[in-house]
Amino acid sequence: MKKYLLGIDNGGSMTKCAVFDLKGNEIAVASVRIPLIEPQAGWTERDLNEVWEGNAKVISEAVKKAGVSPDEIIGIGLTGYGNGICFVDKEGNPVYNGVVSSDNRGADLCTRLADEGVQDAIYHLTYQEFWPAQTAIMMVWFKENMPEVLEKTTYVLSIKDFIRMKLTGNPCYEVTETTCNGLMNIHTQEYDPDIFKALGLSEYMDRMPKYAGVTEVSGRVTEEAAKKTGLTAGIPVAGSCYDVNTGALASGILDDDTLCMIAGTWSINEHLTKELIDGANSIARSYHPDYYILEESSPTSASNFEWFVESFLEPDRPGVSKGTLYDECNRLVDSIPPEDSDVIFIPYLFASATHPDAKGAFFNLTSYNNRGHVIRSIYEGIVFSSKVHVKRLMEGGKTFKSAKLSGGITKSEVWSQMVCDIFQMPLEVSAASEPGALGAAMCAAIAGGAYKNYDEAVKEMVHMKKTYYPNKEKAEIYNKKFAAYEKALAALDFFYTEE
Structure with a gap:
């Protein structure tokens, strides 16, 4: 039986799913543009239910276009724009639109927190400067402007990790994104109470889920997700990494x-x-x-x-x-x-x-x-x-x-x-x-055992x-x-x- 891999990319503009063989040849790709919602100037959001529907659609279309059997798919890798924010409840249902990485509502907040010395106070823990759509900044912004969203939230996720939860039922980050979202201590690779305290977010630290390694299996496709996408239940989903990393790896x-x-x-x-x-x-x-x-x-x-x-x-x-x-x-x-x-x-x-x-x-x-x-x-x-x-x-x-x-x-x-x-x-x-x-x-090829290492x-x-x-x-x-x-x-x- 031949073996294939899926790569799913939720980018700032398009959502794509590509089918690859083990030699890296692209067999088929399907894509969809999910409309942006711009409720105010500088705000860029997407309806996360539409995002999941779009992902299910491109997965199904790519596999059909490739002419491969779902049973031949040995692994799935996920990527997408880094940061932004997705708020979900314990069942994985969104409690607010997903905020896209091009969102600019946090610009003034970045300036204020930098002026107040917060960025300098935590920089050597995170090695991240503030920017408007950074997950850390978004959490502070929502606390100050829409606290009811955080109160309804069980898990804070990135866009690719929202799709992971829909595919596997597992609320999980991965290590490259956790160390760029402004909330993790890069030395210990743990969410740090000192960072959350400096940002005024201590009461929300429990919203951050565990994380997986890039080439670890982070979960498997559930029966429910299999019915939605046409995949076979049980396919392993790799921890993977956000697009800054996957682009370098693909080069x-x-x-x-x-x-x-x-x-x-x-x-x-x-x-x-x-x-x-x-x-x-x-x-x-x-x-x-x-x-x-x-x-x-x-x-x-x-x-x-x-x-x-x-x-x-x-x-x-x-x-x-x-x-x-x-x-x-x-x-x-x-x-x-x-x-x-x-x-x-x-x-x-x-x-x-x-x-x-x-x-x-x-x-x-x-x-x-x-x-x-x-x-x-x-x-x-x-x-x-x-x-x-x-x-x-x-x-x-x-x-x-x-x-x-x-x-x-x-x-x-x-x-x-x-x-x-x-x-x-x-x-x-x-x-x-x-x-x-x-x-x-x-990443999925290594997680699935097709290759030993990078x-x-x-x-x-x-x-x-x-x-x-x-x-x-x-x-x-x-x-x-x-x-x-x-x-x-x-x-x-x-x-x-x-x-």
Whole structure:
């Protein structure tokens, strides 16, 4: 009997389920866009009952599309956006909408708690700076604004762990997410009373469930979930990890010499590290037992380009496929040398990577500029935002021999080469169309006994489709453009700072 794996990815934009064989080949994928609920400006939520229905739908569709028997599936891996928050009762039913990681309602709270010294007081326990949709911040926000939600809550979960509970009946976190949600002591890997006390959350510490290891079996598909999804009851579900980790694992990163970049809804920039580095924005346990993962990220990536396509290209081209529009964009960008356009785009349509209040902007637009100049500036701005994050990762003198890139940008050779030229290092591009799902499936492969460890799983399941090499002649051109981009960021700091 052949053996297959499922990887389920609840991302900020789409929910996906992919079927893989043990060689990492994607057999089939199904996806669904679950509508966002935006009750107020800056709030992003989803109906968790709809989220579960959507997951059940894509699981069933992916398995049918793959033409495999549910009995041939030996393991399931789960991933999704990190943090946000899901409030559920003891039966696993939601007591409030799921808050998505792009939610910004906690921005003022982050500033207040930092000013009050709370962040500094617990930083060396968590190695996490506050950010608006962080689970810790969300719990404080709900305590102060909607305490009735917390009172009704038995378990606080992340989005992937909500799906775990629906699949297995087991309320369970996993170790990578618990160490990035701002509530766990990264040294002891335990929820720490001192952290909860500093945040004013002591009475809610019992809402946090136990956690599993990344490659441990965290539960098995229940009879009820089997009926809902078409799966076979008893399939093991791995602890897995959130998308920052699964993306790196799917790129085959097992050392600290390689920069990992993931360009999807979020710009995720990261590397493995054996050290806890003071001043880092976010350090958590990684999938690899010997390493932490150091992350710099913000929602400043390809979703900004999608906004342009959906707002300005699609309405004028009814019936034209997105693939055709993407091809046109690539041709336009490729037709304009980087030195021939000084338009700067700041990809802050959804949130900022620098000043907390900054919004998206174009600089240097003139009547001379056409659609190609604008699109090129969007491509460049998204990569420059990634470079801002990578500069922070390298502040302590860290260097990288090479980089690996996954996500939507990799479908464009023009954009991938631009990344390579801006960073001026060899760039390997993942062959995986769904790297998050693949990384989750790799966790399931180890949990299910198909492979003994990460080395074996990476050797068999990770495939890169192309290596790009930097054009040295473009290094100075892009350095000057990046310097102009940083000046634009400084202008936004001035514009959005109150006197």
